[in-house]
Amino acid sequence: MLNSRVLLGCGCLLSVLILGACTKKVLPVGTRISVLNTSTSIKPDVADGPSYIKIAEPSSGNWLQKEANAQHIMPNGSASSDLQKQWKTDFGTGSSKREALLAKPLVKDGTVYTLDAEGRLSAFELTDGKNLWQVELVDNNNVGNTALKGVGLAIENGKIYVTTGYGYVIATNIEDGSKIWERNLGMPLRIAPTVAANKVFVQSADNHFFALNAGSGDVIWDYDTAMENTTLMGGSPAAYSKAHDIVVTGFSNGEAQAFGATIGTPLWSTDLVENSYAYSSTFLHTIKASPIVEGNIVYFLGSADVFTAIDMRSGTPLWQKKIGGVATPLLSGNTLFVVTNDNELVAVNKENGNVLWATALDLGKKAAKITVYAPMLINNQLMVALSDGNVLVYSPQTGKQTGKIDIDEDLNAAPIVAGGYVIFTTSNAKIVAYK
Secondary structure (H helix, E strand, O other): OOOHHHHHHHHHHHHHHHHHHHOOOOOOOOOOOOOOOOOOOOOOOOOOHHHHOOOOOOEOOOEOOOOOOOOOOOOEEOOOOOOOEEEEEEOOOOOOOOOOOOOOOEEEOOEEEEEOOOOEEEEEEOOOOOEEEEEEOOOHHHHOOOOOOOOEEEEEOOEEEEEOOOOEEEEEEOOOOOEEEEEEOOOOEOOOOEEEOOEEEEEEOOOEEEEEEOOOOOEEEEEEOOOOOOOOOOOOOOEEEOOOOEEEEEOOOOEEEEEEOOOOOEEEEEEOEOHHHOOOOOOOOOOOOOOEEEOOEEEEEEOEOEEEEEEOOOOOEEEEEOOOOOOOOEEEOOEEEEEOOOOEEEEEEOOOOOEEEEEEOOOOOOHHHOOEEEEEEEOOEEEEEEOOOEEEEEOOOOOOEEEEEEOOOOEOOOOEEEOOEEEEEEOOOEEEEEO
């Protein structure tokens, strides 16, 4: 005989099943709220911000320095409206527990130039990725286990200038990579060179700034400021104003400095550190984003929540916003596009600093593990590359996300755009070309 409690339980279950089959599903009443964080800590300063935005026309040319040129004004790159992968090739040693791949590729007249983490300089055809030549700039027997052997590149007047982690600046022939000169500065270098006015501007890991003769490698002048014991990998390449013959740079201690480029006269300096961080021993003050020079103005972004426009000649601040970041802003037309420390994409009016719109970047479920790179304009579309291989696409006028491209590679930096191609660099030292 079945236990009466079992029979009761079966009866209850049957009742539930019958009731469930006969009862219509009742949906909760209210407003659905996305679980994704779409709010921003930065709010627009004007109600109709998008109406103010005017960007530069698309253009296609060379990419000769880390941020395209010595002024760090990156173009609105021209490429196919329907980007398709063209080729992929290996250029050496990528990032590892000991090494870091820091150098971005450069493009001049249909040739792509790369520098791997071991100091191997290579050249490839832009159209098909064919290897043209490669040279080992670093004698590993002499530098031993020194990390960061390759740091950055710049191209000027038929030469490729290379900075290395073991303290050397090297000039090579662009045709075959053969050495023209090399200069030992005695301290590790962590930042790509800037080349302008027949000078090579480089900064060492201990905040020593040098101007070298681009033809001979001789030190023309140098400047030393207080070093920071803890800093971020990489740093801020200098920017040059031809109109004023002024070079500006940022240091790991949060100091932004301007010099007369010819003899190195210090002209003015300012600290890019928001007041609440000024005496903090736990917050990094590093200026990692490159300064941007346009006309009489230089734009600086500090990691310690200072974004500012400064008069190049006097050092007078023209405006300042409480915005911090480590990726170089994009200046196009009358607008600066910035990725912030809080992973927000922000449009700022270059004339007065007004925030025109702000958008929270959708980094997915593994946001904490993702690095966000500098924004780029390609075919009038604002693109933000992520280390996981996704490229987020936004309208530069409104900040609304319009798409996403999956490169299917772990990326090491923002792409470059030259000669109608978009070149991505992967963390394992591959370049991938789209057109």
